[in-house]
Amino acid sequence: MNKPVLNIGVTGLNAIDSPGPGVAVIRGLREAASFDVRIIGFAYESMEPGIYMHDLVDRTYQIPYPSAGTDVLLSRLEYIQSRENLHVIIPNFDAELYSFIKLEDKLMQMGIHMFLPTQAQFEERHKVNLSDFGKKYGLDVPLGKAIYDSSEIFGLQNEFDFPMMIKGKWYDAYIAYNMEQARTYFNKISAKWGLPVVIQRFIHGTEYNVTGLGDGNGNTIAAVPMRKQFITDKGKAWAGISIDDKKLLSITRQFVRETKWRGAFELEMMKTNDNIYYLMEINPRIPAWVYLAVGVGQNIPEALTRLALGKETPAFESYEVGKLFIRYSYDMIVDRTEFEKISINGEL
Amino acid sequence: MKINENLAISDNGFLFNPTTGESYTVNPIGAEIIEMLKSGETQERIISRLLDMYDTDKKTLEKDLHDFSDILKQYQLLSEDE
Numbered sequence: 001m002n003k004p005v006l007n008i009g010v011t012g013l014n015a016i017d018s019p020g021p022g023v024a025v026i027r028g029l030r031e032a033a034s035f036d037v038r039i040i041g042f043a044y045e046s047m048e049p050g051i052y053m054h055d056l057v058d059r060t061y062q063i064p065y066p067s068a069g070t071d072v073l074l075s076r077l078e079y080i081q082s083r084e085n086l087h088v089i090i091p092n093f094d095a096e097l098y099s100f101i102k103l104e105d106k107l108m109q110m111g112i113h114m115f116l117p118t119q120a121q122f123e124e125r126h127k128v129n130l131s132d133f134g135k136k137y138g139l140d141v142p143l144g145k146a147i148y149d150s151s152e153i154f155g156l157q158n159e160f161d162f163p164m165m166i167k168g169k170w171y172d173a174y175i176a177y178n179m180e181q182a183r184t185y186f187n188k189i190s191a192k193w194g195l196p197v198v199i200q201r202f203i204h205g206t207e208y209n210v211t212g213l214g215d216g217n218g219n220t221i222a223a224v225p226m227r228k229q230f231i232t233d234k235g236k237a238w239a240g241i242s243i244d245d246k247k248l249l250s251i252t253r254q255f256v257r258e259t260k261w262r263g264a265f266e267l268e269m270m271k272t273n274d275n276i277y278y279l280m281e282i283n284p285r286i287p288a289w290v291y292l293a294v295g296v297g298q299n300i301p302e303a304l305t306r307l308a309l310g311k312e313t314p315a316f317e318s319y320e321v322g323k324l325f326i327r328y329s330y331d332m333i334v335d336r337t338e339f340e341k342i343s344i345n346g347e348l
Numbered sequence: 349m350k351i352n353e354n355l356a357i358s359d360n361g362f363l364f365n366p367t368t369g370e371s372y373t374v375n376p377i378g379a380e381i382i383e384m385l386k387s388g389e390t391q392e393r394i395i396s397r398l399l400d401m402y403d404t405d406k407k408t409l410e411k412d413l414h415d416f417s418d419i420l421k422q423y424q425l426l427s428e429d430e
Contacts, residue, residue, distance in 0.1 A: 206368070227369030243369040244354065321366045322356065 003036045007085055008305065009112075011042040012092030012288075013050025013057065017329070018234045021092040023049070024291040026056045028301035031294060035305070040084050046343045052334045059084070062346035070099045074106060086112050088308050090301065092285055095170050097122060115216075115308035117263045117284045125259070125282040127167060127198050137258040139251065139279045142203050142270075146196035150186040153179065156199055165200040168193035173235070175202060203280070205272040208245065209237070210252045211287050213300050214261030215307060221315045222300050223252045224293040229324065237289050237327075242296045244321040251277055264290075264304050292325040349417060351385035352425050365425060372423065377402075381416060385426070391417075 008029060012020030022041065029037045041060035043051050051060045061080050064072045080086065089112055091100040100107075101119050108114075117125075124133055127144070134141030142165075145156060166185040167173040170193050176182035182199075189197050212223035225248045230239040252267060266287035268280040286300060293300050296319040306313040342348040356364045361379040363372040374382065377398075384394045395409055402409075420426035 208369075229369070241369045244366040245368070322364055 003034065005036045005038060006087045006305065006309075007038045007040060009040045009042055009080070009084075009086050009089040010057075010092065011044075011063070011090070011096060013041050013043050013048040013053075013060070014045070015049040015053075017232055018236050019288045019327075020048075020050075021286045021288040021290055023053065023056060024288055024294075025090055025092060025286055025301045026050070027291050028294040028299050029305065030056065032299060032302035032305070034302065034311075040080065040086060042080075042089075043342070046339060049332065051342055051348055052332055052338060060342065060348045062342065066096045066099050070102050073099050074103055077103070077107065077112070078110065081110050081112060088113050088305050090114070090286070090304065091116070094283060094285060097284060113308040113310075115263050115304050117261065117265075121259060121261060122284050125284060126169075127200075127281055128169065128196055130198075130200075130279075130281070133282075134279065137255065139255065140276060141279050142201040144198055144200040146198050147186075148195050148197075150183045153182050153186065153199065160199055160201055163202045165198075165202050167198040167200055169196060169198070200280075203270045203272060203278050205270040205278070207280075208243070208248055208269045208271055208277075209240075209287065209289070210248060210267045210269065211264070211290055211293050211300060212252055212256065212267075213264050213303055213307070214256040214259075215313070216260060216262030218257045218260045219315060220253045220256040221303050221307070221313055222293065222298040223249055223256075223316075224296060224298050224300075224319050225249060225252070226289060226292055226325075230326075237325075239324060239326045240289055240292060241324045242292060242319060242321055247275075247277060251279070255279075255282075264300055289325060292323065293319070295325065296320040296323045349385065349391060350427050351382065351420070352427075353386070355382070355386065355425060357382050357386070363425075365423075368424075370423070378416060381413070382420075 010022045010026055012022030014020040015023040026039050039057050041050055041057040042063045043060050044065055050057055063076050091097055101116050101122055104114055128146040130141050131144050163175045163177045165173055166176050166182055168189040172189050174185040176185050186197050208225055208227055210223055210225045213221040215221050225243050225245050226240040227243050228237040228240045232238050264286040266283040270278045270280050290300055298316040298319050303313050354366050361374045363374055398409055417426055
């Protein structure tokens with residue numbers, strides 16, 4: 001039987017030491033059982049490695065940074081659509097999701113499907129709002145507060161002991177052991193990611209992550225928990241293992257059921273020595289380690305694509321436990337002309 | 349004593365706890381004890397079987413088994429009977 005060929009746009013081609021999820025998502029899509037794909041990469045910079053991985057990415061277009069606004073992005077996507085006839089786009093960066101969520105209806109009119117959290121879900125789970133989120137849905141979250149000025153840290157000393165976590169609105173997190181460090185990290189993060197900066201109580205424990213997919217009606221379509229086995233100096237997993245933690249899966253299903261989560265997600269959890277699971281962060285997208293989920297039997301990128309297209313997508317019922325992913329870096333040799341083309345024309 | 353039922357142990361003594369993702373290595377006697385615990389043997393029965401298998405006295409064995417059990421409990425692989 002001939003499988004349909006879908007044209008799918010994917011962002012997050014920065015397969016670097018702190019990788020975007022794009023390349024892993026594409027590997028999942030290429031292994032999809034129910035369709036074949038033509039992959040259109042969307043890149044922000046000309047050095048994103050995925051641009052040059054021609055066995056994975058068929059063609060790449062540069063797209064404008066989210067700071068340029070949704071109108072500029074829409075105009076670029078209209079141009080790309082006129083040439084590529086995209087069926088689906090899978091955005092993979094937190095910072096770009098807002099724009100894509102806002103453009104969902106317009107893109108649908110152009111024939112481009114997505115399966116993203118609603119704007120309310122996206123805002124509500126934001127780390128700035130995590131404390132309220134935990135209360136509303138009955139999930140344990142660490143005490144947190146969004147601040148706009150480093151002087152506010154002084155006033156928080158009664159609520160937050162050192163060490164405390166200092167987190168950026170979009171990315172970056174540091175552990176501050178004293179006031180000096182807290183102020184330094186506040187300045188560093190606010191300069192890079194803007195305000196507010198989030199102060200969070202430090203939780204001692206073991207970190208676990210779950211990647212999954214909600215259908216928007218409260219059903220969990222996929223859920224694979226992982227324990228990081230080896231992390232980089234940026235705290236990113238360089239190796240991890242699939243685990244069978246019933247409580248973690250139950251919290252995940254509770255999260256999806258209560259929020260009626262729509263789309264892919266990653267839950268960052270911390271398990272304390274008293275076996276309390278704190279939800280540290282909710283990433284409203286596929287994580288970079290998603291290929292582990294694909295490898296253990298839950299092809300989340302494929303299932304997400306099917307949901308985007310309105311196709312029946314049964315929930316995965318199992319996955320292999322005790323499988324590791326081990327990341328590696330790989331040097332490609334790239335002709336200068338390719339770099340020239342993406343840099344000058346914004347296309348390759 | 350109750351061993352974590354999901355614990356996977358290989359012939360070479362590699363121990364994997366699928367709930368936490370943690371792994372350990374144990375020597376051949378440790379592996380035998382864990383297999384016995386997994387098959388539901390009591391502490392008394394384990395001591396008696398080990399006495400048959402190894403050239404040692406009961407007191408030493410009891411002490412060593414106690415130490416080993418403490419380590420397993422510390423890693424949350426073993427819990428007291430409910």
